Amino acid sequence: MTASVASPTLAETLRAARQRLAAAGIEDAALDARLIIEHFSATTRADAIASPGRVLDSAALQQIEAALSRRLAGEPVHRILGFREFYGLKLFLSPETLEPRADTETLVDMVLPFVRKVAAREGTCRILDLGTGTGAIPLALLAQVPQAMAVAADIAPGALAAAGRNARLLGLSDRFETVESDWFAKISGRFHLIVSNPPYIKSTDIGALQREVRSFDPMLALDGGGDGLEAYRLISAGVAGHLEDGGRVAVEIGFDQKTDVTDIFDQAGFELVQAGQDLGGNDRVLVFRC
Numbered sequence: 001m002t003a004s005v006a007s008p009t010l011a012e013t014l015r016a017a018r019q020r021l022a023a024a025g026i027e028d029a030a031l032d033a034r035l036i037i038e039h040f041s042a043t044t045r046a047d048a049i050a051s052p053g054r055v056l057d058s059a060a061l062q063q064i065e066a067a068l069s070r071r072l073a074g075e076p077v078h079r080i081l082g083f084r085e086f087y088g089l090k091l092f093l094s095p096e097t098l099e100p101r102a103d104t105e106t107l108v109d110m111v112l113p114f115v116r117k118v119a120a121r122e123g124t125c126r127i128l129d130l131g132t133g134t135g136a137i138p139l140a141l142l143a144q145v146p147q148a149m150a151v152a153a154d155i156a157p158g159a160l161a162a163a164g165r166n167a168r169l170l171g172l173s174d175r176f177e178t179v180e181s182d183w184f185a186k187i188s189g190r191f192h193l194i195v196s197n198p199p200y201i202k203s204t205d206i207g208a209l210q211r212e213v214r215s216f217d218p219m220l221a222l223d224g225g226g227d228g229l230e231a232y233r234l235i236s237a238g239v240a241g242h243l244e245d246g247g248r249v250a251v252e253i254g255f256d257q258k259t260d261v262t263d264i265f266d267q268a269g270f271e272l273v274q275a276g277q278d279l280g281g282n283d284r285v286l287v288f289r290c
């Protein structure tokens, strides 16, 4: 007679997953294991504490196993889940979107007071985001400032589809428009605020990026050309024709690009008014005015 094998409990599944990911050298093994198991077993952190003996059904276990295999093969955890949190918003990803980074929340923090001030004064604040990806930056701003509206541009149609879907799911689509555009090529009108987190990695540095970035974030979102600064030249050249008087331009930059990007905007007639650092203390955001 064969003994029946008991299904593993939530606590056992968490422990085994954490051990497998850690043994494979995955840096955030405990967090990734928890995110995968909570998502595919529809449990919460509170369940793991209050009901560690809860038995997981076989469908959930199969999905967890498939997700762990993908993680062990190097796929980032949020690509496997299909979404990521940004500024408190749940944003769905697609193969054509960058996974939004916590560093980019610095840009939102820095421009939010300006957006609030313009919205209070004018009754609205028109925002243009160049290279919107998931729509992370403008959706975070619209969620905070109910009078603001945004045009979100990207050259990648799949990114725009994801951004539009995120706007709908967040109930923000009536103030959010997507435009397929090579930077300013298809943009009309003037904006109080123009933001961009463009691709800024030097082409020759792409091969040295972490495998999780290099293989899973789209190349269009990463490759900033020979010196990493190509997008800033193109964006700075087009800004003047689309900025309201007294408007601001805010860009995310690579940690060592503050001087170069400031010079590029300076040559286009813009003055640096604010520089911000990310959570790691690196120069990350520059804000300019005309």
Ligand SMILES: C[S@@+](CC[C@H](N)C(=O)[O-])C[C@H]1O[C@@H](n2cnc3c(N)ncnc32)[C@H](O)[C@@H]1O
Binding pocket: 096, 097, 098, 099, 100, 101, 104, 130, 131, 132, 133, 134, 135, 136, 137, 153, 154, 155, 156, 159, 181, 182, 183, 196, 197, 198, 199, 200, 220, 221, 222
């Ligand atoms: C670094 S990602 C930023 C995505 C998003 N804004 C964020 O912060 O998570 C850069 C984005 O620029 C877009 N992009 C690249 N080249 C472009 C171009 N010529 N015109 C418009 N968008 C472009 C990419 O498709 C990508 O979505």
